[in-house]
Amino acid sequence: MEHAVDVADNPEARRYEIRVDGKQAGFADYRLRGDRMVFTHTEIDEEYEGQGLGGALIRVALDAARDTGLRVVPLCPFVAAYIEKHQEYADLVAEAPPESEPAR
Secondary structure (H helix, E strand, O other): OOOOEEEEEEOOOOEEEEEEOOEEEEEEEEEEEOOEEEEEEEEEOHHHOOOOHHHHHHHHHHHHHHHOOOEEEEOOHHHHHHHHHOHHHHHHEOOOOOOOOOEO
């Protein structure tokens, strides 16, 4: 059976969310600092683990960062591992911004 999977940015919550058949299945938290999107945490609900949803979630978030000209700081181990495995995103990686740079 095919499930409807949707990934969308929720800027108010500062995270990308993935939904399966309308139910939230996970999220990737981020903070914007200047021209950088700092990924801090990714989580997929237990019942959805092992279905490739984490990768789908991060792929959409990274594509959106590229499309808007943002660099990526993968503090989240899952995001870092995804980029390591998918080298087409390696050019997005930036150093962490100075702490004095305000978060958005």
